[in-house]
Amino acid sequence: MNREARRKTPDELLRELQDEESPPKGRLKIFLGYASGVGKSFRMLDEARRRRDRGQDVVIGAIQPKVPAEVQKLLDGLEVVPLREYREGSAMDIETVLRRHPEVCVIDGLAYDNPPGLQNSTRWQDAQQLSRAGIKVIGSINIQYIEELREKVESITGKHVTETVPTAFIRSADEIEIVDAPPEEPIERSPEQQLDANKRQERYCALREMALVMAADVVDHQLSDYLEKHGITQHFGTQERILVCLTPRANAIAMIQTARMIANKFHAEMIVAYVRQPDISTSDGEALEDRLSYARSAGAQIEILEGADPVNSILDFAKSRGITQLFIGHTQTMRRWPWRDPVEKLIRRSRGMDVRIFPQ
Amino acid sequence: MAEKHRGKLKLYMGYAPGVGKTYQMLEEGQTLKGEGVDVVIGYFEPHGRKDTIAKTEGLETVPRLQISYRGSVFEEMNAEAILFRQPGTCLVDEFAHTNIPGSQRTKRWEDVEVLRDAGINILTTMNVQHLESLNDQVWEITGIRVRETIPDWVVQQADEVVIVDLSPRALLHRLERGVIYDREKVVRALQNFFRESTLVALREMALRETAHELEHRGFKDEFLLTPGHSGKDGSSRHKILLLVTSEPNTAMVIRRARRVSDYLQAECFAVAVNPSSDLGTMPEKHREAMEKHLNFARNLRIETRILEGSDEAQVLVDFARRNQITQIFLARPRERSFMPRWHGGLLQRIVRLARDMQVIIVSEREPEPDQG
Numbered sequence: 017m018n019r020e021a022r023r024k025t026p027d028e029l030l031r032e033l034q035d036e037e038s039p040p041k042g043r044l045k046i047f048l049g050y051a052s053g054v055g056k057s058f059r060m061l062d063e064a065r066r067r068r069d070r071g072q073d074v075v076i077g078a079i080q081p082k083v084p085a086e087v088q089k090l091l092d093g094l095e096v097v098p099l100r101e102y103r104e105g106s107a108m109d110i111e112t113v114l115r116r117h118p119e120v121c122v123i124d125g126l127a128y129d130n131p132p133g134l135q136n137s138t139r140w141q142d143a144q145q146l147s148r149a150g151i152k153v154i155g156s157i158n159i160q161y162i163e164e165l166r167e168k169v170e171s172i173t174g175k176h177v178t179e180t181v182p183t184a185f186i187r188s189a190d191e192i193e194i195v196d197a198p199p200e201e202p203i204e205r206s207p208e209q210q211l212d213a214n215k216r217q218e219r220y221c222a223l224r225e226m227a228l229v230m231a232a233d234v235v236d237h238q239l240s241d242y243l244e245k246h247g248i249t250q251h252f253g254t255q256e257r258i259l260v261c262l263t264p265r266a267n268a269i270a271m272i273q274t275a276r277m278i279a280n281k282f283h284a285e286m287i288v289a290y291v292r293q294p295d296i297s298t299s300d301g302e303a304l305e306d307r308l309s310y311a312r313s314a315g316a317q318i319e320i321l322e323g324a325d326p327v328n329s330i331l332d333f334a335k336s337r338g339i340t341q342l343f344i345g346h347t348q349t350m351r352r353w354p355w356r357d358p359v360e361k362l363i364r365r366s367r368g369m370d371v372r373i374f375p376q
Numbered sequence: 377m378a379e380k381h382r383g384k385l386k387l388y389m390g391y392a393p394g395v396g397k398t399y400q401m402l403e404e405g406q407t408l409k410g411e412g413v414d415v416v417i418g419y420f421e422p423h424g425r426k427d428t429i430a431k432t433e434g435l436e437t438v439p440r441l442q443i444s445y446r447g448s449v450f451e452e453m454n455a456e457a458i459l460f461r462q463p464g465t466c467l468v469d470e471f472a473h474t475n476i477p478g479s480q481r482t483k484r485w486e487d488v489e490v491l492r493d494a495g496i497n498i499l500t501t502m503n504v505q506h507l508e509s510l511n512d513q514v515w516e517i518t519g520i521r522v523r524e525t526i527p528d529w530v531v532q533q534a535d536e537v538v539i540v541d542l543s544p545r546a547l548l549h550r551l552e553r554g555v556i557y558d559r560e561k562v563v564r565a566l567q568n569f570f571r572e573s574t575l576v577a578l579r580e581m582a583l584r585e586t587a588h589e590l591e592h593r594g595f596k597d598e599f600l601l602t603p604g605h606s607g608k609d610g611s612s613r614h615k616i617l618l619l620v621t622s623e624p625n626t627a628m629v630i631r632r633a634r635r636v637s638d639y640l641q642a643e644c645f646a647v648a649v650n651p652s653s654d655l656g657t658m659p660e661k662h663r664e665a666m667e668k669h670l671n672f673a674r675n676l677r678i679e680t681r682i683l684e685g686s687d688e689a690q691v692l693v694d695f696a697r698r699n700q701i702t703q704i705f706l707a708r709p710r711e712r713s714f715m716p717r718w719h720g721g722l723l724q725r726i727v728r729l730a731r732d733m734q735v736i737i738v739s740e741r742e743p744e745p746d747q748g
Contacts, residue, residue, distance in 0.1 A: 045543070191543040194583070221590045228539065228587035235580040242573065252517050252577040253741055254584070274734070281639040283584060346727060360724070363708070363737055370632070371708075371737040373727055 042147040045191040046126075047156040050227035051220065056156040056195045057083060057124055061090040063154060064122045068094065075118040077146070077153075078108040078125060078139065094122075104131040110142050113151070120152045127161035127179045140181045144188075157181060159227045172222050186230070187237050194231045196224060229283050240338075252338075253368075256284035259339040260316070261330055261362075263290070264300035266345035267376035268307035274372075275343055276314045284341075288316040289333060291326035327361045334369060342369050345376045383492035384535040387471070388501045389589075391582035392575055393423075394556035395542040397501035398469055402431035404499055405467045409435065414464040418491070419453035419484070421469045425555065435467070443476050450476040455487040458496070465497040472506035472524045485530050504582035507531060508676060509635040512628050516741040517577045518569060528638060529677050537589040539582060544575035588639070614642035617696050618705040619688075620673065620680070621648070622658075622665035625707040625740060627672060632738045633705040634676045642703075646673040646680045647695055649688045689725035696733060703734045 045063075049056040057080065068074045076096040083091065097113050099106040107130040113121055123146075128139040136142050143153045160169040163180040170176055186192070236255045260275045262268055272288065279286040288311040290304065308318055323329030334342060346359050363371050386404075388397040398421070409415045417437040422429050438461055441454035452475050458466055468491075473484040481487050488498050505514040508525040515521050531537070542550075550556055551570055618633040620626050630646065637644035648655075648666055655663045670680045685691035696704055709723050727735050 191545055193543050193546075194539065194541045196539045196541060196586075225587045225590040228583045228590070231541070232580050232583035232587065235576060235583065239573065239576045239580065242576075252580075253513055254517070254577050254580040277640070278636075283587065363723070366739065367708075368739055368741055370739055373735045373737070375731045375733065 042149065042151040042153060043190040044143065044147050044188065045152070045154045045193070046186060046189045047154075047193050047195055048186070048227055048231055049156065049158050049195045050223040051160075052158060054195050054197050056158070057087050058090065059193070059195050060122060060124065060154055060156045061087060061094070064094055064120065065090055067120055073119040075113065075116060075121055077110075077113050077121040077123045077142075078128075079122070080124055102131040102133075107131055107134055108139055108142050110136070110145065113146060114149055117149070118151060120154060121146055123153055123155040126155045126157045126185075127177075127181045129179050138179070138181070140185050144185070157186070159223065159230060162186060162230065165226055165230065168226065169223065172219050183230075187234050189234065190238075192231055192234045194227055196228070232283070253340045256282040256341060257337060257339045258284050258286045258341045258343060259330070259334050259337070260286070260288045260311070260343040261290075261345075262288055262304070262307055262311070263345060264293075264296060264304045264307075265376070266307070267374055268310065268345075271343050271345060271374050272307075272311050272314050272316065274374075275316070278341070286314075286316045287319055287337065287339070289319040289321055289330060291321045291323060291329045293326075327358050327365070330362065331365055334366070339369055342366055342371045344371060344373055346373045381495055383494070383496040383498055385488070385492060385533065386497075386499045386536040386538070387531065387534040388499070388538055388540050389582055389586050390501070390503050390540045391505075391578040392503060392547060392569065394547055394550055395540050397503075397540045398425075399428050399431055400538075400540050401467055401469070401499045401501055402428065402435070405435055405465070406431065408465055416458065416461060416463040416466055418455075418458050418466040418468045419470070419473075420467065423556070424558070427555075436463075438466075441479075443478050445476045445478055452476060452479050453484060453487055455480070455490055458491055459494050462494070463496060465499065466491055468498055468500040471500040471502040472526050474524050483526075485526050489530075502526065502531075503578075504585050505578060507585065509631045509638070510581065510585070511631060512741050513581065514578075517581075518574055520569070527676050528634060531589065532638070534589070537586055539586040541579075541583070544572050544579060547575060548572060614640050614702045615700055616640075616642050616644045616703045616705060617692075617699070617701040618644070618646050618673075618678075619649070619692055619707075620646050620666065620669045621707070622662040622669070623707060623710075624665070625738075626665075626669045628740060629705050629707045629738045630669065630673050630676065630678065632736075634678060636703075636705075636736075644678045645699065645701070646670065646678045647683050647692065648680070649683045649685055649691045651684070651686045653682050653684045655682065689722055689729055693726060693729040693733075696730060701733060703736060704730055705736045705738055708737050708739050 047056045047060050061076075064074050064076070074094060076091070076094055078099060079091065079096065097109050097116065100109040100112075107128075108123065123139065123143050126140045126143060130137055130139060130142070136145060140155075143155055147153045159165050160173065160175065160177055161180050162183055164183045166177060166180055232255070239252065239254070256278075258275050258279055260271050262271075275286050275288075278284060288308070290308065296304070312318055319333065321329040321333055323332075330342075333339075342362070344359060344362060359373065388401050390397040402420075405415050405417070415435060417432060417435050419440070420432060420437065438454055438458050440451040441457070443450050443452055453468065468484065468488055471485055471488065475482060475484060475487070481490070488500060492498060504510065505518070505522050506524055506526050507528060509528050511522060511525060548570065614637075616633050616637045618629050620630070633644055633646075636642075648670060650658060650666075655666055658666065670682075673680050681695070683691050683695055692704070695701075704726065706723060706726065723735075723737065
């Protein structure tokens, strides 16, 4: 591997990448909020206004029918392509926007379904189409409308939503910005109001946490995409990644439970790996199957590794995936010569990762 | 006895200079003032940023304190003057700042503690890289050892933590337009700290850290939490022990153990093992390093002990067992000490003796070497 190229990477290459990609494809920027009323629309339109002031050609493709006064003020100076009305509802007028072909199109409410019969069944697909046509899209969304988070949000807010956007779409954004302003609360309160306000605050905390983790995941994907596209092997360890190394005899339950707990606390990725052994007994094979299915039910990604030397296979895999924590089991019968002990070898060679040794 | 309420602490967390932390803090200061709160600026660093300076208009500033040090005059926040002025809310920029020697307190966050004790609410700003327990990771990402750090417990006791977010691309635009620094400084900044990949990584760190801060404060509803969020999975039963030695990598073990115990809400202890409970018997160089590490642990609110005994592994594991420790954190041994029979094979012995505990070997997270 060429060290020179690796050092150059992150930034110059990032720029190069952007240059390669920017002409044909528009970009997608998403403002992510944790609840309504935190000011997503304001931030989005404020950016639209600033871009227009800098001389960019900006139109509003879709906006909520009713907006607060301060948002309306921003909106007044901007060109709006009105929604198109259909018998069963309204949708963004994508034909007009495409024909008008602005530099930037602002789209609120990405999760909306379009009325049946249109080319795209949802507004976020409209946004994708505009972006593909070379128009920069600036959109906003609330975490409750992200498919993978919907249930969890619902259990906090009690509100059920039916229209959602897949996480993959959020991840495809070139830029994401989180709007983390606390919602406005009245200052003077009665004791009962105070109690309600406290409960609301707790809920907001949980929602904000989810939004932040979502944004961090998107950012992490962006980072690894860049790095991967340019063959950079450096990992930053910003996201904890746990690799549990299983053997048929390992105390797998304890290892997987601990991994799950730490993964939850650190919002970490959890991978369980097993290095395929050539001739394992039927009983070991069955034990292993049990362990793997337990790992699967704990939400781990499973990786079966190949290789003559298990320690090398594990370390190569760990390095390629930017693992930060390695979990291994340890038999109590220490070899006489530590150099030959695989655990010893693993510890010695796993630089840059923490190793957690489990008794068994 | 009317006990005075402790002042509240609200923290604006960012990932780099120029994302808008100070601006947002001042904006909130203005809003509070509009609502009739008695707001003053305790410390504000203008950095020549016009938009930000404009936001201070109409807010009272408590004059800074001038301190001469080695023939130059430095300016610090004047905590005593603020105490005397007794405002409702005080705005304090750059929470992680270290005061010039000769100041009454070493750190600005210590000044803030005093102000809060007097019932003054504080709004303040910091970047994620100043958090003590992230010091090694920040080094790995940026190649910079951040010297001005804040112990995690100080941040944890903030009443509110808000992230000030801006995409790195937008931040770089600002930088290039000269909003953040003067022209000459921009070139240098772009080469060092403001590389886009560095910014992306730091931003991710700030997002995760703020999410973690919220987790302490959040909605605790049994049914919604996945196993691992509540204490049901037994995470609260964990107790962490770390071994303090005179080796420099002990600082890293302390930070990591602190971080993990914070996340698991586990108790954390640090022990040093010495043939005598009096460290005075150690060679001076070792003793100084040992004491420095024990102090560092105490500053991070880790309980420390010096255990007497010559068999380090045995003494450590006995202590662990007596105290129901479940996880032992150790530094990765240096290459040499893996050699059998040399340096006692401390790690091997601990692993063998601690057969009912998890042993965590903490690795250095180094930045990629620049040359090669």
